[in-house]
Amino acid sequence: MSVLVVIECDNGEVKKSSLEVATYASQVAQQLGSTATAVAVGEATEDNLAKLGEQGISKVLYDAEPRLKDFVNGAYTKLIATAAEQEGAQVLVLANSNIGAAVGSRLSIRLKASLATNAVELPRTEGGQFVVKRGAFSGKALADVALTTDRKIIAVKKNSIEAQQEAGKTASVEKFSANLTDADFADAPKQVVMQEQAGGVLLPEAAKVVSGGRGMKGPENWNLIEDLAKALGAATACSKPVSDVDWRPHHEHVGQTGITISPNLYIACGISGAIQHLAGVNSSKVIVVINKDPEAPFFKAADYGIVGDVFDVLPKLTQAVKELG
Amino acid sequence: MKFLVCISNVPDTTTKITFTPDNKEFNKAGVQFVINPWDEYALTRAIELKEAQGGGTVTVLNVGEADTEPNIRKALAIGADDAIRVNAAPKDAFFVAEQIANVAKDGGYDVILMGKESIDYNGFQVHGMVGELLGIPTVAPAMKLDMSGNNATLEREIEGGKEIVEVNTPFVASCQQPMCEPRIPNMRGIMTARTKPLKVVEPTGDAPRTEVTEFALPPKKQGVKLIPAENAGELIKLLRNEAKVI
Numbered sequence: 001m002s003v004l005v006v007i008e009c010d011n012g013e014v015k016k017s018s019l020e021v022a023t024y025a026s027q028v029a030q031q032l033g034s035t036a037t038a039v040a041v042g043e044a045t046e047d048n049l050a051k052l053g054e055q056g057i058s059k060v061l062y063d064a065e066p067r068l069k070d071f072v073n074g075a076y077t078k079l080i081a082t083a084a085e086q087e088g089a090q091v092l093v094l095a096n097s098n099i100g101a102a103v104g105s106r107l108s109i110r111l112k113a114s115l116a117t118n119a120v121e122l123p124r125t126e127g128g129q130f131v132v133k134r135g136a137f138s139g140k141a142l143a144d145v146a147l148t149t150d151r152k153i154i155a156v157k158k159n160s161i162e163a164q165q166e167a168g169k170t171a172s173v174e175k176f177s178a179n180l181t182d183a184d185f186a187d188a189p190k191q192v193v194m195q196e197q198a199g200g201v202l203l204p205e206a207a208k209v210v211s212g213g214r215g216m217k218g219p220e221n222w223n224l225i226e227d228l229a230k231a232l233g234a235a236t237a238c239s240k241p242v243s244d245v246d247w248r249p250h251h252e253h254v255g256q257t258g259i260t261i262s263p264n265l266y267i268a269c270g271i272s273g274a275i276q277h278l279a280g281v282n283s284s285k286v287i288v289v290i291n292k293d294p295e296a297p298f299f300k301a302a303d304y305g306i307v308g309d310v311f312d313v314l315p316k317l318t319q320a321v322k323e324l325g
Numbered sequence: 326m327k328f329l330v331c332i333s334n335v336p337d338t339t340t341k342i343t344f345t346p347d348n349k350e351f352n353k354a355g356v357q358f359v360i361n362p363w364d365e366y367a368l369t370r371a372i373e374l375k376e377a378q379g380g381g382t383v384t385v386l387n388v389g390e391a392d393t394e395p396n397i398r399k400a401l402a403i404g405a406d407d408a409i410r411v412n413a414a415p416k417d418a419f420f421v422a423e424q425i426a427n428v429a430k431d432g433g434y435d436v437i438l439m440g441k442e443s444i445d446y447n448g449f450q451v452h453g454m455v456g457e458l459l460g461i462p463t464v465a466p467a468m469k470l471d472m473s474g475n476n477a478t479l480e481r482e483i484e485g486g487k488e489i490v491e492v493n494t495p496f497v498a499s500c501q502q503p504m505c506e507p508r509i510p511n512m513r514g515i516m517t518a519r520t521k522p523l524k525v526v527e528p529t530g531d532a533p534r535t536e537v538t539e540f541a542l543p544p545k546k547q548g549v550k551l552i553p554a555e556n557a558g559e560l561i562k563l564l565r566n567e568a569k570v571i
Contacts, residue, residue, distance in 0.1 A: 077457075096449075098482055101449040101450070101453070101465070102463065102465050104450070104453070105450040105454050106453040106454070106463065108453075109458055113534075115535070117449055136445065137336075137445055138338075138445075140542070141342050141344075141543070143446075143539070143541075144539040144540075145536070145538070146535065146536045146537075146538050147535055186492075189481070189490050190490065190491055192487075194485055194486035204484045208570070208571065250502065257362055264570045265564065265570040275338055275339050279338070283543070286570050289549070302549040303547070304550050304551075304552065306551070306552050309554070313554055319558065320561035320562070324562075324565060
């Protein structure tokens, strides 16, 4: 039962969520008495791929074809399917990212595999079963899902497993080709537009997030959110009403119809906590709510709270973080 | 141009989630079901594109038992022309994808749209499975969709940015905001929806590949620990020393 993991790279670096799935895959391989091999997509450097040894990966397959730098659904699907066949992979692990979900669902058909997305724990494999716990009902429930075909694909929710770092271990990086043709690149993007990330931290992958709602009163006050985020090394986010009125861009909107995140720390500033907002953030490990209304529903879902004016509280928090050093 | 819009019937966003006594199924008793909010983007955009083209049809498709028909009628009231219901409880994403692919194969649709994911199962799987089953491209998740003849330009969200993708029909796209402002039915729509065709077909295809063995609620929070506003800095110490998250 060999395990293959898909590693997403960007600008030469391995994405944080891919370090997590590499760890997940090597732990699954241990469970099954096997080894974990990786196939890398995107723009990677050989050095960074070799470092996946720290997450327990023994071998990394990499096709340096320049057109694979950007996500191309057709080409990525074929590349990964070819790697899965070559390695005889029984379990394929991906991040539950926009790339992972797009190729994972196609691969499940091509490889005749069963697929569990949004996985939050390692599979249970005792007694010949293969059961994966996954998030459901927008974070309001968990479901144990039995994967009943020989081949299995798991897409792991971001930030649900901590990447392990065994310093000094390296993986071998092997050149790999899936004999891709022009037809495989038919749905290649014409253009890729990256947004500037506040503080350089990517919201969907962030371990810490500071988020603002209508209580911030206007985009001109976002420096208070950004200052705290910068001090913490956190990403910034916002509620739906804020992105609806264009105080903040859509890609920062977390909630039911925005991005779903599960950071270690979520600090909500001036957000009342409508159920649609909670759906996007309720699997955060620690939730802090700052709101001047003590009746704000968000306090019921919070671990820590401050009833107070965000304009007064936020500078104090930023100052306190700086004093921690 | 023929649009096929797949909608799923999900518990209203504000539903308190409970399960049957064996924890194997969602407890539907007393629950209000709605069109999956993500699917509303797909439905409205298909109607807008049809109107812009001055012709064509929008067909809604649902895999579900007879109790989903009120929401299918609602989709017709919003502006779809006709509907197909595959008469089966959705067993898993693969099962649903096969039903959609079967309907699509027979219908000769140019554009197949659906929401990014359903808010109940949160699979984010069906779009890719349908595309692969039909051997056509999938763009997921799409934030923008414009058509010019048989060519579509889409914006696809990626982590930290977007891709501009062009594909020719037929293709599948899974939709999310800010694609459009979802429409709500008006009185005329509600009246005409009653007589629009709703065809019921029986399911075909293979067995599902996954099975839910148990549902559970997430662990309960301990309750909020309040810190006085004048002492706000104390929170940061707690986050470091107690919660250990900074």
